[in-house]
Amino acid sequence: MNGRTDWESRDAADLAGAPLDLLLTDAVRGNWRRLVPDATALRLVRGLANRPVKVVGRVRGLVGELGRIVVGNSNTQPDPRDRRYTDPAWSGNPLLHRALQAHLATSRTAEALVEDARLAEPDRLRVQTIVSNLSDALAPSNNPLLNPRALKAVVDTGGVNFVRGARRLAGDLAQPPRVPSMVEPDAFTVGETVAATPGAVVLRTEVLEVMQYAPTTEKVRAIPLLIVPPTINKYYVTDIAPGRSLIEYLVGQGHQVFTISWRNPDVRHARWGFDTYGAAILDAVDAARTVTGAPSAALLSLCSGGVLSSMVLGHLAAIGELDRIAAAALSVAVLDQRDAGVTGALLTQEAADAAVRASAARGYLDGRSLAEVFAWLRPNDLVWNYWVDSYLLGNAPKPFDVLFWNADTTRMTARLHRDFIHLSQRNALTERGTATMLGSPVDLSRVHLDTYITAGVADHLCPWQKCYQSTQLFGGKSRFVLSTSGHIASIVNPPGNKKANFRTAEHNPADAAAWLSGSQVVDGSWWPDFSTWLHARTGEQVPAPSAPGGPDHPPLASAPGSYVKLK
Numbered sequence: 001m002n003g004r005t006d007w008e009s010r011d012a013a014d015l016a017g018a019p020l021d022l023l024l025t026d027a028v029r030g031n032w033r034r035l036v037p038d039a040t041a042l043r044l045v046r047g048l049a050n051r052p053v054k055v056v057g058r059v060r061g062l063v064g065e066l067g068r069i070v071v072g073n074s075n076t077q078p079d080p081r082d083r084r085y086t087d088p089a090w091s092g093n094p095l096l097h098r099a100l101q102a103h104l105a106t107s108r109t110a111e112a113l114v115e116d117a118r119l120a121e122p123d124r125l126r127v128q129t130i131v132s133n134l135s136d137a138l139a140p141s142n143n144p145l146l147n148p149r150a151l152k153a154v155v156d157t158g159g160v161n162f163v164r165g166a167r168r169l170a171g172d173l174a175q176p177p178r179v180p181s182m183v184e185p186d187a188f189t190v191g192e193t194v195a196a197t198p199g200a201v202v203l204r205t206e207v208l209e210v211m212q213y214a215p216t217t218e219k220v221r222a223i224p225l226l227i228v229p230p231t232i233n234k235y236y237v238t239d240i241a242p243g244r245s246l247i248e249y250l251v252g253q254g255h256q257v258f259t260i261s262w263r264n265p266d267v268r269h270a271r272w273g274f275d276t277y278g279a280a281i282l283d284a285v286d287a288a289r290t291v292t293g294a295p296s297a298a299l300l301s302l303c304s305g306g307v308l309s310s311m312v313l314g315h316l317a318a319i320g321e322l323d324r325i326a327a328a329a330l331s332v333a334v335l336d337q338r339d340a341g342v343t344g345a346l347l348t349q350e351a352a353d354a355a356v357r358a359s360a361a362r363g364y365l366d367g368r369s370l371a372e373v374f375a376w377l378r379p380n381d382l383v384w385n386y387w388v389d390s391y392l393l394g395n396a397p398k399p400f401d402v403l404f405w406n407a408d409t410t411r412m413t414a415r416l417h418r419d420f421i422h423l424s425q426r427n428a429l430t431e432r433g434t435a436t437m438l439g440s441p442v443d444l445s446r447v448h449l450d451t452y453i454t455a456g457v458a459d460h461l462c463p464w465q466k467c468y469q470s471t472q473l474f475g476g477k478s479r480f481v482l483s484t485s486g487h488i489a490s491i492v493n494p495p496g497n498k499k500a501n502f503r504t505a506e507h508n509p510a511d512a513a514a515w516l517s518g519s520q521v522v523d524g525s526w527w528p529d530f531s532t533w534l535h536a537r538t539g540e541q542v543p544a545p546s547a548p549g550g551p552d553h554p555p556l557a558s559a560p561g562s563y564v565k566l567k
Contacts, residue, residue: 047117054116062109076101084141089148107135150392164394177372180386187399195236199559200548203287207280209261209561215544217254222539224256224288228301235261253531258288264566267363273415296326306333314442327537329452336469337424359414367409444473456490471508495525
């Protein structure tokens with residue numbers, strides 16, 4: 001690797017990703033519970049009381065710095081990359097500049113006091129997160145009386161910006177996820193402006209619909225590709241919009257593409273768990289094989305769908321039927337749930353148990369609650385940025401297809417919620433035979449298939465180092481690809497972006513940092529690389545079918561089907 005790049009400078013942020021058990025627990029309990037004082041607060045007070053000299057020194061330093069701020073002699077400045085303070089008024093207006101400096105000085109002192117308390121690692125990380133969240137919330141950029149953009153908008157609109165903002169605030173607080181809206185609910189139309197690739201539903205069960213997409217090439221590969229989407233959002237992240245759709249791209253490259261569209265479950269489906277969804281994946285695999293007449297199918301599985309598919313692969317290996325799968329790809333999926341630091345510290349066994357009981361009582365986990373958890377993992381980008389733009393400036397959110405998909409949430413059944421939490425807490429996929437799928441012990445080392453694994457360097461949900469560990473779990477040869485983007489942008493990564501690139505390497509050492517050091521940069525999107533990899537593993541070229549479906553699976557409806565529209 002030549003020279004230092006932003007890939008290395010982002011390492012610290014990448015490690016702040018959230019393990020699945022924490023996300024699913026907070027989605028039930030609520031992020032606000034992190035701010036409730038508990039035994040950790042007592043240990044913090046005790047730690048500081050045992051170091052009075054340090055505390056006095058910090059307080060004296062803060063008082064001195066505040067004094068320098070008042071008289072205009074302070075050198076305290078925000079990080080140049082902090083977009084909250086790019087308006088010239090933050091440096092040019094004496095009052096605003098002093099308010100900014102006072103906030104920064106106070107926040108940095110609070111962070112230093114946490115370090116001075118010398119807490120045990122879980123307590124330290126827990127308190128650091130609370131201090132960071134409070135600091136972000138109290139930033140002067142969020143204050144309508146201090147934000148210079150808001151004050152200018154008052155002059156420009158005669159205060160109408162606050163009236164519009166108040167209406168938006170009331171609307172957002174009226175229903176979950178109770179965070180600022182990132183996109184208008186009617187900004188796109190499913191089946192027209194998103195999820196628009198032509199195809200047909202060729203299988204419908206109680207759990208899923210399977211769609212086959214109409215070919216656009218004269219010849220296609222004999223072995224089909226089945227996409228297994230996440231269980232906590234709609235499938236069309238892979239069919240986001242014409243020109244930006246992974247499905248559209250792969251169809252255009254001569255692949256036979258099928259995808260699962262999960263049903264949005266409700267209380268009637270509370271008992272659907274791992275085995276229910278694993279059996280459904282096998283139903284979809286068999287449908288793709290039957291329609292195409294192929295002996296096997298390739299899989300591309302995303303996020304939580306990747307966890308389920310990996311367990312299905314373990315089941316097939318255990319019963320001697322792994323030949324039903326030609327190759328497997330995982331995108332932004334974490335199989336090794338070892339704690340990445342702060343997030344594990346925020347979760348206790350009692351909290352996880354309480355979350356399981358709460359979702360069991362309701363019958364499901366509301367996807368809107370999970371959306372709230374995701375937003376508060378990056379509050380400056382996903383909460384306070386929209387707080388300013390929507391509530392202080394009174395602007396309508398700009399239409400963006402990925403954010404529309406993100407807001408189109410689904411529920412998760414109570415049993416699946418429980419199964420994911422228990423799997424993550426035991427880190428069961430890293431221990432042979434600890435997890436089970438359809439009655440079979442799961443041992444991923446017995447999955448002797450070629451695998452293609454992708455991750456995003458800026459992913460705050462599934463840190464790339466965790467995704468990389470999957471290369472050490474499977475028994476076959478893995479190709480790991482690291483995209484420049486974050487969680488969703490690493491999936492929605494169409495060719496044509498001149499700034500896009502990815503990293504890959506010939507070998508996969510045990511250590512992710514060693515892999516990064518030996519990797520090479522490839523310009524452009526990873527989609528062409530994946531298509532090439534897939535072509536080599538999906539058989540000969542055969543004449544393309546005239547239309548989706550077949551005798552055993554006639555078309556039931558046009559894509560995108562009906563399940564994707566269930567609210």
